[in-house]
Amino acid sequence: MKWFALALLLVNGALWLYGDSFVPKRVAVVSEQQTLPRVADLRAASSANQQKPSSEPLPSSEPELGQVETVVEPRDPLPQRYCVRLGWFENADAAREAYLLLGSPGIAHDIREEERELAPLHWVIIPPQPADRALALFRDLQRRGIDSYLVRRGENKNAISLGLFESTRAAEMVLEEKKRQNLNAILANFPRNQISYALVFEDELMPDSGAVEAAESDYANNFDLVEIRRCEGVATVSENP
Structure with a gap:
């Protein structure tokens, strides 16, 4: 009995010393006093988030460092071919001489013969009548010294x-x-046509620069006819002066 009590005492002491190693670890629960956030605090936080600048960079219109911006320079306009027509000349030789006096301008030149209608003359006449009467009157005028002549053909x-x-x-x-x-x-009116000559040549002028207007003004001082317009196809035939 004495040995039984001693053994029971030893078992109780061992359980007291090593009992914690046989029991699962306890989970510690810490209770802290917590309070709900106030509405004013929520609004203040919301305003702070809205006013906080964005970390993303704004797009820039300037080229980035190291990027080469391409600049297209405007091209100068190219000269255009213009056909120049000047007149009038009594014969082809006078037109050729005028071309040389101008310094032989342009690429090619030509002399053109043209029949042009002039302003009618004012004609003082005695109207047509039978041939015998017209001849008798004409002879009477000649005898009286009146300058006259008899029309022998045409509608008059x-x-x-x-x-x-x-x-x-x-x-x-x-x-x-x-x-x-x-x-x-x-x-009465006396219609008339006249054979005249025109000088035609091609020249290169800069459009929209005032060169065409300046040339027209310069030629107008010496010629009755001045025409300057853009050439369409081959306008003239080269001729050696």
Whole structure:
């Protein structure tokens, strides 16, 4: 009995010393006093987040370091071919001489013969009549010393011309004089064409630079006809002066 009590005492002491190693570890629970956030604190935090600058960089319109920006320089306009037509000349030799006096400008040149209609002359005439009467009247005028001639062909055949005038006033004065001489004269228009010559050549001018206008103004001082326009195809035939 004594040994049984001693053994029980030893077992109890061993359990007291090593009992914690046989029991699972306890989980410590720490209780702290916590409070809910106030509404004012939430609003303040929200405003702070909105005012916080973004960490992402804003796009820049300037080229980045190391990036080469391509700059396209405007090109100068190229000269264009213009056809120049100048006139009028009485013959081809006069046109060639004018081309040499101009310094032989342009790429190629040509001399053109053209029939052009001029302003009609003012014609003082006695209207057509039968051939025998027209001839008798013409002889009477010649005897009286009145300058006249008999028209022998055309739509005014057998009319008697008393003068051709460029000036309207001069023609009217002669008409009044002939009527005072009891002549049945009238005033009519005398159409006329004339063979003239024009100088045509090609030149290179810079468009939209005032060069065309300057050339027109310069040529207008010496020529009655001045035409400058862009060439379409081959406009002239090269001719050696």
